[in-house]
Amino acid sequence: MFAIADHYVWQASSLVVDPTTKRRTRVDAAYNPKHKDFEEVVQFNRKTVEAMSYTFPKWPFPYSHETVFDGLDQMEYPMMVNDNPVSTRDDAITLTDHEVFHTMFPFYMGTNETKYGWMDEGWATIGEWIISGIIKPGFQDEYGVEPYARGSAQEFDVPITTLSTLQNGSAFFLNSYPKPALGYLYIKDLLGDELFTKALHTYIQNWHGKHPMPYDFFYSMNAGAGQNLNWFWQRWFFDDGYPDLAITGVNKTDAGYNVVVAAKGTKPVPVDLAVTFADGKTEIVHRTVAVWQTSNTVTVPVATKQPIAKVTLGSTYVPDKHKADNVWESK
Structure with missing residues (x-):
């Protein structure tokens, strides 16, 4: 892939991507000076590139350069991105990091994005979610999460592992972008950053450039984590179902309260509770998807001497099909 212009600005920089070898990668942008968003x-x-090398996936950027070209599309190529101008700074951030992240997935790994879009776009989506907040601290990019909540359990909501060549429209979008990205995010949350990184590096080390298939990914993650995660892979990637949690009770105890949350859907999602007390203070309580491995209800104890005024269930990266039962308020 190449591009030519006789009136573009070319900006270039470089950084050390591998602290062991001191190897550097050149990063550059070539753009029409009329397009201020490209500055x-x-x-x-x-x-x-720095975040990919040192934070997520924490793998030294594998190539000598990465160029972003001001073009007519939003498309990734090996070591080059062809991006059209956008209207806001936030859009420029998310578009750039999403397309650059594709350098690892699919290009470095060599996955078949035509058949398995989730092994390609799903990684670029979680990369976008994580790195956008690094580029702009405090920014929460929630691309695709709410569309999945709305689209789940509809006729087009087929399992992620359905061949991408058999999907189109909403099915392709949900199964290639937000659904797999959420699956990766939930496993990262379950394992913790250190163990998740070890598991992901096992996959990258064993399979980069070898055109891994879906099962190569699942088995590598299991091996790297030293855990059998098949219960999650099965329910999130292979099965039908939809995400739907509900607060079914807030009960007084000697130590405070027990908040009971039920899984009305079969897709395992984290439990995030915002507990507001009578004095106006709020406590955030989190449980990973591990709570749903063997049960469809979870009791979350909240130690307090203050009465609870309100409990709200949910967060940015937890889609929920029916939100009406996500709030409990004291009578």
Whole structure:
């Protein structure tokens, strides 16, 4: 892939991507100076390559350069991105880091994005979610989460592992972007950053450039984590179902309260509770998807001497099909 212009600005920089070998990667942007949103793109590119090397997936950027070209599309290529101008700084951030992240998935790994879009776009989506907040601290990019909540349990909501060539429209979007990204995010949450990184590196080390299939990913993650995660892979990637949690009770105890949460859907999602007390203070309580491995209800103890005024269930990266039962208020 190449691009030519006789009137573009070219900005270039470089950074050390491998602290062991001191290997550097050149990052650059070539753009029409009329497109002001591109003025920061070289920095967004640089910060993305840096984050990929040192934070997520924490693997030294594997190539000698990465170029973002001001073009007519939103498309990734090996070591080059062809991006059209966008209207906001946030859009420029998310578009840049998403497309640059594809350098690892599918290109470095060599996955078949035509058949398994979730092994390609799903990783670029979680990369976008994580790295956008690094480029712009405090920014929460929630691309695709609410569309999945609305689209889940509809006729087009087929399992992620359905061949991408058999999908189109909403099915392809949900199964290639938000659904697999959420699955990766939930396993990261379950394992913790250190063990997740070890598991992901096992997959990358064993399979980069070898065109891994879906089962190569699942088995590598299990081996790297030293855990059998098949219960989650089965329910999130292979089965039908939808995400739907509900607060079914808030009961007084000697130590405070027990908040009872039920899984009305079969897709395991984290439990995030915002507990507001009578004095106006709020406590955030989190449980990983592990609570749903063997049960469809979970009791969350809240130690307090204050009466609870309100409990709200849910957070940015937890889609929920029916939200009406996600709030409990004291009578």
